[in-house]
Amino acid sequence: MTFEIPEPDERARSAARERLDGLVKPLGSLGRLEELAAWLCAAHGAVPPRPLDDVRVVVFAGDHGVAASGVSAYPREITAAMVRVFLAGTSGVNVLAEQVGARVRVLDIAVDGDLSDVPAEVRAHRVRAGSGAIDRSDALGPDEARRAFDTGRAIADEELDSGADLLIPGDMGIGNTTVAAALVAGALGLPADDVVGTGTGVDEAGRARKVTVVAAALARAGARVSDPFDLLTALGSACAAATAGFLVRSAERGVPVLLDGVFSGAAALVAREIAPGAQRWWLAGHRSTEPSQAYALKALGLEPILDLGLRLGEGSGAVQAVPVLRNARAVLAGMGSLADL
Numbered sequence: 001m002t003f004e005i006p007e008p009d010e011r012a013r014s015a016a017r018e019r020l021d022g023l024v025k026p027l028g029s030l031g032r033l034e035e036l037a038a039w040l041c042a043a044h045g046a047v048p049p050r051p052l053d054d055v056r057v058v059v060f061a062g063d064h065g066v067a068a069s070g071v072s073a074y075p076r077e078i079t080a081a082m083v084r085v086f087l088a089g090t091s092g093v094n095v096l097a098e099q100v101g102a103r104v105r106v107l108d109i110a111v112d113g114d115l116s117d118v119p120a121e122v123r124a125h126r127v128r129a130g131s132g133a134i135d136r137s138d139a140l141g142p143d144e145a146r147r148a149f150d151t152g153r154a155i156a157d158e159e160l161d162s163g164a165d166l167l168i169p170g171d172m173g174i175g176n177t178t179v180a181a182a183l184v185a186g187a188l189g190l191p192a193d194d195v196v197g198t199g200t201g202v203d204e205a206g207r208a209r210k211v212t213v214v215a216a217a218l219a220r221a222g223a224r225v226s227d228p229f230d231l232l233t234a235l236g237s238a239c240a241a242a243t244a245g246f247l248v249r250s251a252e253r254g255v256p257v258l259l260d261g262v263f264s265g266a267a268a269l270v271a272r273e274i275a276p277g278a279q280r281w282w283l284a285g286h287r288s289t290e291p292s293q294a295y296a297l298k299a300l301g302l303e304p305i306l307d308l309g310l311r312l313g314e315g316s317g318a319v320q321a322v323p324v325l326r327n328a329r330a331v332l333a334g335m336g337s338l339a340d341l
Ligand SMILES: O=C(O)c1ccc[n+]([C@@H]2O[C@H](COP(=O)([O-])O)[C@@H](O)[C@H]2O)c1
Pocket: 071, 072, 073, 074, 171, 172, 173, 174, 175, 176, 177, 178, 198, 199, 200, 201, 202, 260, 261, 262, 263, 288, 289, 290, 293, 310, 311, 312, 313, 314
């Protein structure tokens, strides 16, 4: 299947650059803000671009079978418990999203735990319970990567049909930094030791276990890493496939996305394989401490907006980049011109 990805408007980008050069400031003095302003103009096909009033974070919650192999500093049960925290509005991303007026929606994509007490809409997009331990078995069954990917596309449609103008994919899943590392290593042909980081805070022995798990997973997957859906099936998870679908659909609809940390970075790398060109609609909100995110972003040609040493996930880094984007738009829309001095 091929996906139609619209081209950002290069004429609007050029017109934005021209306008930026004429603003009452030394040429280029607003640095990255100028590039972001021009990027938004290209995305919206308008100079200045529209305000980013309706920002949505969607937290894809799900478990990963590798969590049972000592690869995380925390137990699997945290994933389900955190779903209730998102719903209570007291997670890190809830608090940070409130600062910028963004909405947070949490969805149980593949939590391996009892969530029968949470509202039905949280479970409406559930694909399965957990995902296979990738060092020993495939993460997903036949056709399941495709189903999870389509689920992510449908989730993006729901957000966009109800007026979202900027999407942020969040993630919650104990063990998911191991899966992200495996996806990035598989997609880019890198050795496990290069991509594995400390995730929630494992010690050196924990990191060594992660390297062993990722190396075993890569050996098991073999040549299947060269096809993105096979890669998701062998080394991914329902959340990884759903996030990839969410990213592709936003690009198909020409709506900007702010990627968050390592999990959305890995999903984006696979999503770009599925839909080449989709990366033109994505910005990297922040630099995570995980090495695989750095590899993924470099391969995608994306430079993080913020670098705060964050490693929380949830969409927490990306939401903090929203004011920077709004500032980029504001200077372009509001500054006077050098010619009037
Ligand atoms: O986004 C990141 O860069 C990031 C880095 C480290 C940890 N996390 C979060 O922590 C969980 C995964 O960490 P771990 O150690 O269990 O693989 C998962 O819920 C992520 O959202 C997220």
